[in-house]
Amino acid sequence: MKKHTSQFALLRQRRFAPFFWTQFLGAFNDNVFKTALLTILTFDAARWTSADPSLLNNLIPGLFILPFLLFSATAGQLADKFEKAGLTRAVKLLEIAIMVVAAFGWMSHQLWLLVAAVVGMGLHSTIFGPVKYAYLPQQLRPEELVGGNGVIEMGTFVGILLGEVLGAMLVLHEPWGVQLVAGGTIAIAVLGWLCSRGVPITPAPAPLLRIDWNPLTETLRNISEVRRNRTVFLSVLGNSWFWFYGALLLAQFPLYAKRVLHGDHGVFVLLLTVFSLGIGAGSLLCERMSGRKIEIGLVPFGSIGLTVFGIDLFLASLGYVDAGEVGVSGFLARHGSLRILFDCVMIGMFGGFYIVPLFALIQTRSDPAHLSRTIAGMNILNALFMVAAALVAMLLLGAGLTIPQLFLVTALMNAAVTVYIFLLVPEFLLRFVAWMLIHTVHRVEAIDAERIPEEGAAVLVCNHVSYVDALVIMAASPRPIRFVMDHRIFKTPVVSWLFRAGGAIPIAPAKEDPQLMERAYERIAQALAAEELVCIFPEGKLTRDGEVDVFRSGVQKILVRTPVPVIPMALRGLWGSLWSRSPGNPFERAFRRGPWSRLALAVGEPLSPAQATPELLRQMVLRLRGDWK
Structure with missing residues (x-):
């Protein structure tokens, strides 16, 4: 019988480790910067802008994903045409330049420069996305793919977690918060570039591809190509729905912590921490729970958890006892706080069960010569769904819904959408019953x-x-x-x-x-x-x-x-x-x-x-x- 090694053994191998740390630092830096900006606009808005913090908390994530809509099609072509290690290093140099622009914005209190850097980091992530997920099938064996994806997802969300924690902590540090964020994000970008120099040569699957620089025609062609494989297309839609759910949920956390839980920025950081730890744990558990193969039966299991614990987060919020503004210790002492944290952990964990098998399915059932463009098509749809999430949140909150009620509506929508997708692709349901x-x-x-x-x-x-x-x-x-x-x-x-x-x-x-x-x-x-x-x-x-x-x-x-x-x-x-x-x-x-x-x-x-x-x-x-x- 074939001996299996731990998925963490990949972290000792050159074909995986430099790439892992490169993407980890990219996710980390994205979130140090974004969270610092959102935190300062939530807890110290008056010194930066007169705009409504609720509007900005939904608008800035939307601006970050705008480049996914505009440039994903081009990014997919670049990843299929060019060798991936060189492309990765070029993306890291772009990140350094963007963080330099952001530093000027921080130091001069120019919000428009910071917003431009948000769009720039969105462009950085847009170009790197197809490289990230197309690299793994070229370097990993089939039996390593679920474990490798799990480690990558764990690394991504731990990077997000640490970035959010560090960003929220640094920016409010008196009197050097802004300077620490400005210098720190440049340093992280440089470290990411140094890691990228160790990524091994990964040949282009379609070096003769002629690039269509028109983003509209290539976007339409990309989505049309993805639709040819019905299972892959519906898996892409399922993936995009997850990003709708996650974007809508996470965008509310700053104001949820402040207005519903009456906590300081430490409570906001705690919510992000437990959610990200849940995602990381769920991603890593996928390999064990799937028997080291691509087990799409975990996808309905994950979806059920997203609905159940999303509903319970609404109920737990109703039962939370408010007794004035609190820090982390005060929040933990309140009745109902542990249930709220448990729901956030479980939403994250079941999100990991949902997303990792979907990624692996898309990677293995797509045409290898078109994989990067398939990932790009997925990123376009992800961006559309995330923009839709921001618009839905603004409309529902504007119509008078509370944030807990928004969590409830999102969980119920998740139930309806996933039932529809799984009825369209009965393989998910059959594998779930078997699992x-x-x-x-x-x-x-x-x-x-x-x-x-x-x-x-x-x-x-x-x-x-x-x-x-x-x-x-x-x-x-x-x-x-x-x-x-x-x-x-x-x-x-x-x-x-x-x-x-x-x-x-x-x-x-x-x-x-x-x-x-x-x-x-x-x-x-x-x-x-x-x-x-x-x-x-x-x-x-x-x-x-x-x-x-x-x-x-x-x-x-x-x-x-x-x-x-x-x-x-x-x-x-x-x-x-x-x-x-x-x-x-x-x-x-x-x-x-x-x-x-x-x-x-x-x-x-x-x-x-x-x-x-x-x-x-x-x-x-x-x-x-x-x-x-």
Whole structure:
């Protein structure tokens, strides 16, 4: 069995560590600067501007993301055309120049220069975004991608956290706050450039690409290209919705801390701290919870948490006891404060569960030669959603909603939007059901699951023990699988739409419905021609005694039309479970086995089409299963 190393081992490797620290320092510096500006405009507004602080708290994040709308398409082309290490170093030099401009703004109390620097840092992040996420698939192996993305997301949000904490603390430091921010952001930018010098050469995937400098036409082309892959496009929309949710929530934190919790800037920093720690923890836990593969079943799980704890944050705010302005210690002593902090942590953690698998899915299912432009298209949509979040917040707050009520509305919108997306892409829902099954009712060990190919067509064959066999196999596979199932089960009320949407192929015996059987073989051939995985249960029925029955000749009929590798598999431990046909009261069986009962899926060596006879496949499945039914 392949030995797995910790995802943190990547931090000791040159292909990952310099890039990690480069992006970490970029996120850190962005937020030192932005948070310092937002803090000074919230807690010391009179010395800088006469504008409404609530308006500025929503406007400045909007200005930061404006370049994403205007220049993401161009940035995606640059990342596909040019070598990524050199491009990374150029972006870091741009960051140094922007921080110098900002320093003049800080020292001269010129708000317009600081606002220009906000737009400049948005441009810096716009150019770096496609490089950041397209770099990882080029340098990491597939089994490292979830862990690598988790570490990057953890680093990003820890950088955001530390930047927000440092920015809020430095700018209000008397009497040198402004000078400390001005000098500190330049120093961080220089350090980021020094780290970027260690990033290894990463070849351009499309060096002959001709750049279209017209941002409008290239933006339309980018989004059109992303839409060709429906799953990727809807995953991009799901990603953009997360940024809507997060932008709307985080933009309210300064005034939430001041007006609702009646806290000083330390309470604001505390909210940011626990939220960012939650995001970091959720991002890192993704590798463990996904079994080191891209597990999109975590996405609905994360979405549910975003809604549940978003609603509870509203309820916790109503129960908070206000007794005048407080610092951190005073806030922690108030009734209801710990519940508010817990909700912020959990929103962050479930946000990590939501976003990391989505990123990995987009990276692996996009065309490698077009990946940077796909990321750029995603950034354009992210920017649109974040601008929309700022507008929605201003409209709802202007209409009289309180900030806690805004949290409630956002959580309810999250529930509606995610249900819609997951109904459009049933793979998310199916993987969620599979993931829940093997993390609640059962503990599943996948043996040699890496033998299931990550690309190309193959036929998977397995013994048929229970009604949840397909879910267990699906949970172990790195890719979607087209299951061939009995037409009567396929027509089961309520769940029939799920089978259909998941691409299951109904089949009937020749003597019962020869036309349906022929259509099934045609659909199997089409799926294999499209390089998909197809799984069949050659026994043709569930076992009634726990033994492996005779394999029918369906595999050979498939291989005559489409010769592809055949992979034998065996389920162990499901016989006698609630889901099997073993004798006795099913609920007694369930209680006898207890929760988290063990089972396994063992995957054998692939066979060539010529070798894959029903007799040999049955022998291999029996060997893989052993004595454990």
